[in-house]
Amino acid sequence: ACGNGSATQSNQNQTQAESSAPANGSSNSDKKILIAYFSHSGNTEAVAQQIHDMIGGDIVKIETVNPYPSDYHECTEVAKAEKDSNARPQLSTVIDNMNDYDTIFIGYPIWWHTAPMAIGTFLESYDLSGKTIVPFCTSGGSDISESMPMIKELCQKATIKEGLTASKNDVEKTKAWLQKLGYVK
Numbered sequence: 001a002c003g004n005g006s007a008t009q010s011n012q013n014q015t016q017a018e019s020s021a022p023a024n025g026s027s028n029s030d031k032k033i034l035i036a037y038f039s040h041s042g043n044t045e046a047v048a049q050q051i052h053d054m055i056g057g058d059i060v061k062i063e064t065v066n067p068y069p070s071d072y073h074e075c076t077e078v079a080k081a082e083k084d085s086n087a088r089p090q091l092s093t094v095i096d097n098m099n100d101y102d103t104i105f106i107g108y109p110i111w112w113h114t115a116p117m118a119i120g121t122f123l124e125s126y127d128l129s130g131k132t133i134v135p136f137c138t139s140g141g142s143d144i145s146e147s148m149p150m151i152k153e154l155c156q157k158a159t160i161k162e163g164l165t166a167s168k169n170d171v172e173k174t175k176a177w178l179q180k181l182g183y184v185k
């Protein structure tokens with residue numbers, strides 16, 4: 001029942017079969033993949049859904065308890081203050097079955113030349129020992145490398161794969177990246 005797309009979250013009071021496999025075949029089809037993403041204005045969500053369409057697994061949106069302002073300028077101010085204080089905004093998204101996953105795609109927009117602080121909250125909420133972390137981002141021009149010091153700091157016990165900077169129109173680039181990493185034939 002888990003192959004259809006969403007991870008088990010605590011607010012849904014569901015249990016998930018240990019043996020469930022990702023939705024479709026890939027070179028990693030014996031492993032379980034979670035695609036977790038934060039997205040404020042939909043760009044990263046679109047890329048996350050493209051990745052999900054190509055590799056299957058479970059997909060979950062990382063959401064904060066306090067939503068960010070929809071006004072762009074206001075949002076940048078909130079995000080800047082959070083970045084400057086290295087805040088850990090509280091999340092409403094909780095993955096109850098993180099032990100089921102050994103590969104976690106983590107997607108986010110670049111905010112102030114790094115990942116949103118909600119990604120910090122998310123990655124610090126779980127024991128990532130031995131897991132594989134696959135970062136991807138969208139941006140207005142920044143490269144994902146700007147966020148890698150933060151991701152490396154947060155995922156010290158995990159193996160971190162080469163990340164992707166993409167837009168929602170970059171389907172072929174995203175596919176080529178997944179092929180290079182071995183998730184798509």
Ligand SMILES: Cc1cc2nc3c(=O)[nH]c(=O)nc-3n(C[C@H](O)[C@H](O)[C@H](O)COP(=O)(O)O)c2cc1C
Nearest residue numbers: 039040041042043044109112113138139140141142
């Ligand atoms: C608070 C905030 C900060 C941003 N900082 C950057 C930045 O430092 N570099 C950049 O290239 N784009 C920056 N952007 C643009 C976003 O990364 C870009 O629009 C992204 O695709 C948004 O993804 P989303 O639609 O999934 O939220 C910023 C946007 C916001 C709202």
